[in-house]
Amino acid sequence: MSDSNVVKKPVESKVDQEEKRVGVFVCECGVNIGGVVNTKGVADYIGTIPGVKVTSVNKFTCSDSGQADIQSKIKEHKLNRVVVAACSPKTHEPTFRACIEEMGLNQYFLEFVNIRDHCSWIHMWEKEKATEKAKDLVRMGVERSKLLEPLQASEVPVTDKALVIGAGVAGMQSALDLADMGFHVYLVEKEPSIGGRMARFDKVFPTNDCSICILGPKMVEVARNKNIHIMSYSEVKAVDGYVGNFNVKIEHKPRYLDVAKCTGCAKCSEVCPVEVPYDFNEGLGTRKAIYVPFPQAVPLRALIDMDNCISCKACSKACESKAINYDMQPSYTDVNVGVIIGAVGFKTYDPEPRHDFGYGLYDNIITAMEFERLLNAAGPTGGHVVRPSDCKEPIRVGFVNCVGSRDKNTNIYCSGVCCMYTIKNAQLLKEKRPETDHTIMYIDIRTPFRAYEESYNRSRNLGVKFLRGRPVEVKEDPVTKNIKVRVEDTLAGEMRNLEFDLMVLATGIVPNEGIGQIQQLLKLSKAADGMLMEAHPKLKPVDTTIDGVFLAGCASGPKDIPYAVSQGSACAGRATILLKNKKAITEGITAVVNPDVCVGCEVCISMCPFQAIRMDEQAEKANVVKALCKGCGTCVAACPTGALEQSHFKNKQILAQVKNVFKFQEVAA
Amino acid sequence: MNTEVQTPDAWEPNILAFCCNWCSYAGADLAGVSRFQYPPTVKILRVMCSSRVEPAFILKALKDGADGVLVAGCHIGDCHYIDGNKNAEVRINNTKKALGKLGFDKRLRLEWISASEGLRFSEVIRDFTEDIKKLGQNPVKEKIEPQINADERRLNASANKSAANVQGREVK
Numbered sequence: 001m002s003d004s005n006v007v008k009k010p011v012e013s014k015v016d017q018e019e020k021r022v023g024v025f026v027c028e029c030g031v032n033i034g035g036v037v038n039t040k041g042v043a044d045y046i047g048t049i050p051g052v053k054v055t056s057v058n059k060f061t062c063s064d065s066g067q068a069d070i071q072s073k074i075k076e077h078k079l080n081r082v083v084v085a086a087c088s089p090k091t092h093e094p095t096f097r098a099c100i101e102e103m104g105l106n107q108y109f110l111e112f113v114n115i116r117d118h119c120s121w122i123h124m125w126e127k128e129k130a131t132e133k134a135k136d137l138v139r140m141g142v143e144r145s146k147l148l149e150p151l152q153a154s155e156v157p158v159t160d161k162a163l164v165i166g167a168g169v170a171g172m173q174s175a176l177d178l179a180d181m182g183f184h185v186y187l188v189e190k191e192p193s194i195g196g197r198m199a200r201f202d203k204v205f206p207t208n209d210c211s212i213c214i215l216g217p218k219m220v221e222v223a224r225n226k227n228i229h230i231m232s233y234s235e236v237k238a239v240d241g242y243v244g245n246f247n248v249k250i251e252h253k254p255r256y257l258d259v260a261k262c263t264g265c266a267k268c269s270e271v272c273p274v275e276v277p278y279d280f281n282e283g284l285g286t287r288k289a290i291y292v293p294f295p296q297a298v299p300l301r302a303l304i305d306m307d308n309c310i311s312c313k314a315c316s317k318a319c320e321s322k323a324i325n326y327d328m329q330p331s332y333t334d335v336n337v338g339v340i341i342g343a344v345g346f347k348t349y350d351p352e353p354r355h356d357f358g359y360g361l362y363d364n365i366i367t368a369m370e371f372e373r374l375l376n377a378a379g380p381t382g383g384h385v386v387r388p389s390d391c392k393e394p395i396r397v398g399f400v401n402c403v404g405s406r407d408k409n410t411n412i413y414c415s416g417v418c419c420m421y422t423i424k425n426a427q428l429l430k431e432k433r434p435e436t437d438h439t440i441m442y443i444d445i446r447t448p449f450r451a452y453e454e455s456y457n458r459s460r461n462l463g464v465k466f467l468r469g470r471p472v473e474v475k476e477d478p479v480t481k482n483i484k485v486r487v488e489d490t491l492a493g494e495m496r497n498l499e500f501d502l503m504v505l506a507t508g509i510v511p512n513e514g515i516g517q518i519q520q521l522l523k524l525s526k527a528a529d530g531m532l533m534e535a536h537p538k539l540k541p542v543d544t545t546i547d548g549v550f551l552a553g554c555a556s557g558p559k560d561i562p563y564a565v566s567q568g569s570a571c572a573g574r575a576t577i578l579l580k581n582k583k584a585i586t587e588g589i590t591a592v593v594n595p596d597v598c599v600g601c602e603v604c605i606s607m608c609p610f611q612a613i614r615m616d617e618q619a620e621k622a623n624v625v626k627a628l629c630k631g632c633g634t635c636v637a638a639c640p641t642g643a644l645e646q647s648h649f650k651n652k653q654i655l656a657q658v659k660n661v662f663k664f665q666e667v668a669a
Numbered sequence: 670m671n672t673e674v675q676t677p678d679a680w681e682p683n684i685l686a687f688c689c690n691w692c693s694y695a696g697a698d699l700a701g702v703s704r705f706q707y708p709p710t711v712k713i714l715r716v717m718c719s720s721r722v723e724p725a726f727i728l729k730a731l732k733d734g735a736d737g738v739l740v741a742g743c744h745i746g747d748c749h750y751i752d753g754n755k756n757a758e759v760r761i762n763n764t765k766k767a768l769g770k771l772g773f774d775k776r777l778r779l780e781w782i783s784a785s786e787g788l789r790f791s792e793v794i795r796d797f798t799e800d801i802k803k804l805g806q807n808p809v810k811e812k813i814e815p816q817i818n819a820d821e822r823r824l825n826a827s828a829n830k831s832a833a834n835v836q837g838r839e840v841k
Contacts, residue, residue: 117701525784609751632750633721
């Protein structure tokens with residue numbers, strides 16, 4: 001007999017032989033469970049199962065008194081297994097694990113049964129059947145609990161560096177906060193400049209501050225911070241590892257010039273003969289094929305748009321610092337970080353493909369982002385709002401809200417910001433040119449949060465008209481190119497025919513390009529709206545289900561600027577818990593090999609997605625590298641001899657549940 | 670085998686659902702949070718990954734009288750464990766083939782349900798319940814010995830052997 005067996009067997013048998021004393025705690029969750037499931041009936045039935053020493057029904061098991069009840073009953077009845085029948089382990093398992101651990105029980109001696117999300121909430125009108133189902137579910141849990149074995153959660157060291165993906169206002173805030181706390185931050189931005197969407201806005205609601213005037217200094221602050229390493233025009237290509245120890249591969253796209261030599265003087269742009277639509281201005285106006293992204297760009301460096309470059313080499317001749325290199329290739333950096341913050345941002349809904357409200361068909365219908373650039377003093381028209389068909393300044397301007405939002409044909413959710421930015425845009429133009437006439441066509445006006453409603457009132461006082469209704473017909477006058485709209489005024493209860501010189505669509509927030517790639521790289525979930533999903537909508541709004549990965553800003557759904565900034569700071573705070581403690585607790589669930597049974601067939605090695613199983617060449621047995629094993633159980637199910645087991649999900653534990661699923665019906669029949 | 674099955678009106682199928690921790694279990698949670706009602710025919714058993722589900726578990730459930738078994742995991746490409754669900758797909762499809770010989774294949778279903786698909790979760794359960802209702806009660810149910818205490822490891826091993834199947838990959 002080998003040494004390992006000598007050590008192992010007594011431990012196992014001790015747990016096996018020990019008398020199982022199970023305590024079952026059924027939660028009523030107020031009326032959430034108690035209003036449907038007869039919790040008393042469940043507890044009475046479960047009390048008849050051999051091994052169950054005590055059952056208890058609590059109004060709220062997770063409350064202080066509920067947890068105190070568990071602890072006192074552990075003591076009183078010398079319980080060694082605890083079954084909690086309540087809500088979802090995804091939210092409350094850690095609470096009860098900590099609760100029983102305080103009483104000296106191994107935290108893995110907790111079995112959590114979900115009789116709320118999986119029972120009372122979805123069988124609201126079938127009280128008896130729900131009660132029977134709850135009995136089945138709890139019985140499965142009790143039988144499984146008797147077979148639970150102690151496990152040790154393991155500690156892993158945390159690299160005290162962070163990666164922030166996306167340098168919009170949320171990502172920059174995360175990076176700044178972390179850097180100010182003394183941690184090194186890699187800030188990766190796919191665009192050539194940091195700043196994100198906010199850099200493109202003209203003014204921001206409700207204060208009508210100049211957007212770049214408040215963002216610009218922040219961008220400079222990021223650039224000056226010694227703890228922040230900006231990687232602009234770069235993308236995350238691969239992520240490997242786990243909390244505390246992520247290995248990330250970052251691709252730096254070629255700018256075709258040496259950023260160390262470039263001074264951002266833009267002399268190259270002056271000589272470049274190629275003009276293409278200017279993406280920063282939403283395609284309005286033009287830029288050159290070699291260009292500085294925008295005047296306040298950070299880093300203030302040029303780049304060549306190789307798709308449009310004609311290789312005339314004029315820029316190379318004009319460049320005094322000899323920075324240009326046409327043969328540049330993508331380069332890569334590998335970084336090791338402890339935490340990752342995803343602040344991947346958003347894009348605005350594109351009404352072009354569906355021609356929503358005639359966009360793309362008629363010249364004088366533009367999106368709010370285009371309007372924003374027209375308003376901007378650095379925009380294509382120097383701040384003069386003109387209409388595209390004849391470059392004349394419009395008098396009658398119509399705004400349509402909820403384009404690509406609150407519409408079952410596009411996105412059902414509310415983007416939350418469109419009402420406010422439309423109010424702001426109308427105000428700005430009205431203030432610039434009081435002779436203009438503005439009509440906002442809306443479904444509902446939504447103005448929560450400080451000074452938002454006041455901004456709405458201000459618009460009304462300025463004379464902006466609000467019309468509750470959606471255009472049902474949009475036509476262009478073939479001669480004047482004016483936009484003729486038929487719209488139902490739902491407050492007055494009559495149809496109205498209106499004519500506008502310019503119509504602006506308030507397009508909503510949609511998931512950013514490449515969000516799918518980030519989702520897969522970070523192993524996150526997507527919500528129904530296509531944005532990334534947080535760990536809990538109320539209590540863990542910036543955490544994700546992946547330890548060490550956090551989300552800020554519009555990555556997890558539409559948000560306005562203060563909300564995004566708060567989330568940026570929140571992520572930094574959450575991340576600091578890991579970075580400062582320098583360690584993270586990981587689940588003790590891994591695969592385990594029983595060398596007595598393993599025949600060394602290597603099937604498991606081919607199945608493991610993480611290359612966590614190695615062959616012990618000498619013994620010809622498989623060997624699980626615990627630090628690499630993520631505990632999925634793929635190999636366990638594949639093992640032809642049954643030598644592999646997944647701790648906490650052992651065959652006997654799962655089969656105990658399977659065996660007990662249908663027992664109640666048998667007894668009842 | 671007795672194919673005559675009795676389906677009294679009151680009869681409701683019994684379905685066991687293996688849900689992966691990351692997507693489908695969370696999807697079932699979301700169905701609950703959203704109050705998407707579905708029939709109380711299903712009991713959920715949580716596993717970390719759909720690839721943990723062994724054919725033996727499915728056989729055991731069917732043998733013990735489950736009228737249907739659902740295995741639910743993350744969508745392909747979204748697996749928390751890179752490609753565990755691809756292994757599950759191979760394994761469950763092979764098990765389905767084997768069950769086909771007994772006429773049981775329609776009682777096993779594999780579905781990808783993400784954490785955001787609460788509505789889909791409830792629809793899958795409703796749909797599967799209807800399908801099972803059409804199939805009728807599991808005919809094995811009445812014949813089962815009251816106590817099945819067969820050695821689990823042996824059961825497991827034999828199921829795995831019969832399904833060398835199961836790997837879907839070449840064994841060295």
